[in-house]
Amino acid sequence: MRSKPETARTRASRLSRRSRPPIPTLGDVERRGRAALPESVRGYVDGGAAEERTLRENVAAFGRWALVPKVLEGHDEFDLSTTILGTEVAAPFFLSPTAYQRKVHPAGERGTARAAARAGILAVFSTLSSDRLEEIAAAVPPGPRWFQLYAQPEIDATLELVGRAQRAGFSAIVLTADTPLLGSRDRQGRSGFALAASVPIGNGPNVVSPPRPFTGKGPRYRFTTPGRPTWAMLERIRESTRLPLVVKGILSPGDALRAVELGARGILVSNHGGRQLDRAPAALDALPGVVDAVAGRAEVYMDGGARRGSDLLIALALGARAVGLGRPPLWALAAAGEAGVERFLELLSAELATSLALLGRRSVQGLDRSALAPAPTASRGP
Numbered sequence: 001m002r003s004k005p006e007t008a009r010t011r012a013s014r015l016s017r018r019s020r021p022p023i024p025t026l027g028d029v030e031r032r033g034r035a036a037l038p039e040s041v042r043g044y045v046d047g048g049a050a051e052e053r054t055l056r057e058n059v060a061a062f063g064r065w066a067l068v069p070k071v072l073e074g075h076d077e078f079d080l081s082t083t084i085l086g087t088e089v090a091a092p093f094f095l096s097p098t099a100y101q102r103k104v105h106p107a108g109e110r111g112t113a114r115a116a117a118r119a120g121i122l123a124v125f126s127t128l129s130s131d132r133l134e135e136i137a138a139a140v141p142p143g144p145r146w147f148q149l150y151a152q153p154e155i156d157a158t159l160e161l162v163g164r165a166q167r168a169g170f171s172a173i174v175l176t177a178d179t180p181l182l183g184s185r186d187r188q189g190r191s192g193f194a195l196a197a198s199v200p201i202g203n204g205p206n207v208v209s210p211p212r213p214f215t216g217k218g219p220r221y222r223f224t225t226p227g228r229p230t231w232a233m234l235e236r237i238r239e240s241t242r243l244p245l246v247v248k249g250i251l252s253p254g255d256a257l258r259a260v261e262l263g264a265r266g267i268l269v270s271n272h273g274g275r276q277l278d279r280a281p282a283a284l285d286a287l288p289g290v291v292d293a294v295a296g297r298a299e300v301y302m303d304g305g306a307r308r309g310s311d312l313l314i315a316l317a318l319g320a321r322a323v324g325l326g327r328p329p330l331w332a333l334a335a336a337g338e339a340g341v342e343r344f345l346e347l348l349s350a351e352l353a354t355s356l357a358l359l360g361r362r363s364v365q366g367l368d369r370s371a372l373a374p375a376p377t378a379s380r381g382p
């Protein structure tokens with residue numbers, strides 16, 4: 001098949017991409033991405049809930065651990081690859097679901113999907129994507145790709161989304177359990193973030209955003225829509241699909257066990273990047289208790305606050321099978337679209353490999369808590 005002739009515009013954009021030096025470091029990805037966003041969108045991406053204590057704690061929790069290297073091990077090959085729910089991936093990290101990616105860059109979810117697929121990295125796409133889930137799937141060859149599910153007001157509409165994701169070739173359903181309503185998004189509210197008509201909810205007019213935070217006068221408050229996830233709904237979803245179910249937003253061993261007993265194959269320890277309950281525990285702090293409780297009956301992942309290769313090693317050593325990143329790939333998308341996400345994945349993989357080698361380990365599999373020591377209190381930076 002002949003490829004389409006190149007227009008002057010796509011040629012100019014290809015040449016300018018080629019001539020621009022690649023983003024040098026992970027720190028630059030964040031700086032450039034944040035600088036590229038208008039104030040209102042930056043407030044939406046960077047902000048957390050209320051006083052943003054949990055948002056800060058997510059990052060600070062990684063500073064409570066030190067990595068203890070083994071020396072003179074003589075490894076000359078390093079292997080980042082692993083499997084996630086049986087699917088081979090190039091590295092033990094993934095792109096967590098984030099809504100409305102076309103607000104961040106016109107490349108949107110399709111750009112993110114292409115970059116992740118080329119890198120062999122798992123990407124999770126939100127119910128509130130700005131591209132339709134079918135368009136995201138069609139943009140890339142089959143690969144590791146999951147669909148994040150927000151409960152809809154009607155169970156039939158919820159199951160319809162599950163069916164669409166299955167037919168489109170997504171390989172797992174990630175039910176977000178921590179969003180019966182939106183947290184108090186103070187920074188987002190102050191920044192004036194609004195969804196323009198030019199950024200649709202790609203999955204269709206029947207797909208609703210999670211309910212807004214409570215507004216109006218007390219003393220009695222009611223949910224304004226019934227689109228709230230429940231344990232009974234989790235069972236309905238599991239029964240309705242052959243795809244494995246992952247539950248996102250769990251922070252306690254008890255909830256993790258209950259989800260596993262109801263058939264969840266994966267638990268994603270997460271506080272939604274500090275955007276829901278302020279003062280919820282840091283995701284990293286909640287991880288070991290969940291890992292111990294689940295005891296191998298399901299895979300356990302975490303997201304929240306991971307920024308560098310060393311962060312990934314700490315979470316893996318505490319028992320995460322893989323670590324999700326939410327804001328960093330959005331900064332990368334904002335900085336340079338699809339090429340930015342590609343560069344971010346390259347930089348993070350390279351840094352993970354470097355840190356692994358310096359830790360004296362050959363493979364990310366088999367990392368355990370013996371690689372860790374508590375960081376001295378005085379040096380606990382963010």
Ligand SMILES: Cc1cc2nc3c(=O)[nH]c(=O)nc-3n(C[C@H](O)[C@H](O)[C@H](O)COP(=O)(O)O)c2cc1C
Nearest residue numbers: 045096097098099126176272273304305325326327
């Ligand atoms: C801008 C933004 C949008 C998000 N949208 C969703 C979403 O649609 N569904 C969901 O389950 N989580 C969503 N999250 C939460 C992320 O999946 C993830 O849990 C969190 O960002 C991880 O923290 P980190 O940003 O520190 O890596 C969103 C997070 C951000 C920052």
